[in-house]
Amino acid sequence: MAAIEWIVNGRIWNEESGELETRHVRIEDGRIAEIKGGEAPEASGEGVLDARGKLVSAGFIDMHVHLRDPGFEHKEDIVTGTASAAAGGFTTIACMPNTRPSIDTPETVRYVLDKAREQGNGVKVLPYAAISKNQLGRELTDFAALKAAGAIGFTDDGVGVQRAQMMKDAMELAKALDMPIIAHCEDDSLVEGLYVSEGRFARDNGIKGIPNESEAIHVGRDALLAEATGVHYHVCHVSTEQSVRLIRLAKSVGVRITAEVCPHHLVLSDEDIPGMDSNWKMNPPLRTPRDVEAVIQGLEDGTIDMIVTDHAPHSAEEKARGMQLAPFGIVGFETAFPLLYTAFVRTGKWSLGFLLNRMTRIPASVFRLDSGRLEVGAPADLTVVELEQKREVDPSAFLSKSSNTPFGGWKLYGWPEATVVAGSVVWSHQSA
Ligand SMILES: NC(=O)N[C@@H](CC(=O)O)C(=O)O
Ligand SMILES: [Zn+2]
Numbered sequence: 001m002a003a004i005e006w007i008v009n010g011r012i013w014n015e016e017s018g019e020l021e022t023r024h025v026r027i028e029d030g031r032i033a034e035i036k037g038g039e040a041p042e043a044s045g046e047g048v049l050d051a052r053g054k055l056v057s058a059g060f061i062d063m064h065v066h067l068r069d070p071g072f073e074h075k076e077d078i079v080t081g082t083a084s085a086a087a088g089g090f091t092t093i094a095c096m097p098n099t100r101p102s103i104d105t106p107e108t109v110r111y112v113l114d115k116a117r118e119q120g121n122g123v124k125v126l127p128y129a130a131i132s133k134n135q136l137g138r139e140l141t142d143f144a145a146l147k148a149a150g151a152i153g154f155t156d157d158g159v160g161v162q163r164a165q166m167m168k169d170a171m172e173l174a175k176a177l178d179m180p181i182i183a184h185c186e187d188d189s190l191v192e193g194l195y196v197s198e199g200r201f202a203r204d205n206g207i208k209g210i211p212n213e214s215e216a217i218h219v220g221r222d223a224l225l226a227e228a229t230g231v232h233y234h235v236c237h238v239s240t241e242q243s244v245r246l247i248r249l250a251k252s253v254g255v256r257i258t259a260e261v262c263p264h265h266l267v268l269s270d271e272d273i274p275g276m277d278s279n280w281k282m283n284p285p286l287r288t289p290r291d292v293e294a295v296i297q298g299l300e301d302g303t304i305d306m307i308v309t310d311h312a313p314h315s316a317e318e319k320a321r322g323m324q325l326a327p328f329g330i331v332g333f334e335t336a337f338p339l340l341y342t343a344f345v346r347t348g349k350w351s352l353g354f355l356l357n358r359m360t361r362i363p364a365s366v367f368r369l370d371s372g373r374l375e376v377g378a379p380a381d382l383t384v385v386e387l388e389q390k391r392e393v394d395p396s397a398f399l400s401k402s403s404n405t406p407f408g409g410w411k412l413y414g415w416p417e418a419t420v421v422a423g424s425v426v427w428s429h430q431s432a
């Protein structure tokens with residue numbers, strides 16, 4: 001990994017003017033030491049990255065990803081998962097505990113941290129630990145020991161916490177440790193065996209669909225429990241109008257609630273599903289166009305705080321089992337920014353700054369991370385993006401071990417060009 005001293009001629013988003021401005025960024029000891037305009041500094045050679053004409057942003061932060069390591073290395077591992085993240089412009093990622101064994105002991109937390117430090121392509125990996133042992137919803141894990149080992153929050157993502165009393169106990173413990181609870185909101189009794197949402201696709205295909213309430217019931221329940229316990233409660237992958245409404249209400253009365261949304265729930269509805277193709281199967285499922293409008297609105301008015309990928313790799317064999325039997329999930333790192341930049345920024349719906357903030361500054365401030373800012377003194381975690389070239393999504397070229405995506409063949413703008421962590425180039429388009 002090549003350490004650099006300068007990124008010259010990059011274009012940086014200026015929040016006040018709402019424009020891109022050419023700036024030169026100097027890096028020292030892994031941090032941003034200077035940001036200057038005018039003539040490019042007289043520096044050359046290996047330590048200089050010329051970003052002429054390209055966007056330079058704080059590195060992207062993804063607070064919801066699945067690295068599958070330990071246990072499911074046929075789908076992904078920490079080496080390929082971080083490589084894929086870096087290729088998507090992500091410099092910090094928070095990984096979910098639904099591994100095998102699940103991340104429910106200090107040893108497993110340390111395994112993830114150690115492997116990420118040694119083989120994680122320089123990407124900062126922050127592990128979440130499970131709420132319940134083996135994520136079975138029976139017995140709580142040892143929160144204090146998991147925090148001491150380096151876990152940054154507690155979640156059973158992959159499944160919902162079914163019992164309200166268990167969620168309340170978890171919140172009380174997390175609150176006492178000043179740690180957040182991150183929730184996959186899903187009431188099993190309303191979902192069992194179903195795999196697409198209630199909507200036109202389900203109707204047209206004569207199948208029963210997952211109702212929106214299966215998500216929102218947990219959001220509502222947990223918002224009340226978060227109010228009662230005072231914990232920081234974060235809602236995973238919000239996908240329904242009802243969830244947005246409940247989060248908005250909870251925020252309005254002062255509950256410490258935050259939320260995330262995935263690119264696919266912002267750009268796709270159930271009506272886009274082309275047929276029984278498992279690359280369109282994920283949890284939560286693609287909802288109706290009305291829900292898509294509601295989550296976009298929720299993101300725009302601040303009800304939903306940030307964007308995450310929920311990068312969920314599965315092998316081709318697993319996905320080939322067909323829509324009903326294949327596992328839920330799609331990969332996300334290598335298409336996230338281009339999708340959103342193309343769909344919302346190039347169309348003039350959002351400013352570039354609006355999108356960047358939701359992938360950098362806001363997740364950092366919600367989860368109290370040092371990164372996410374492009375300013376002097378901040379870590380030199382930076383992403384360089386080519387904004388003007390249109391390219392086609394080629395899943396076979398992903399650095400992820402898996403290529404389960406519905407976006408193959410989409411023509412997009414906004415491709416990451418180089419990714420820098422703590423002043424070192426950890427990935428670049430040229431070297432890929
Ligand atoms: N999102 C998904 O469809 N799948 C995730 C689990 C999850 O995020 O709930 C997975 O681990 O595969
Ligand atoms: Zn989930």
Ligand SMILES: [Zn+2]
Nearest residue numbers: 096157158310
């Ligand atoms: Zn997930």
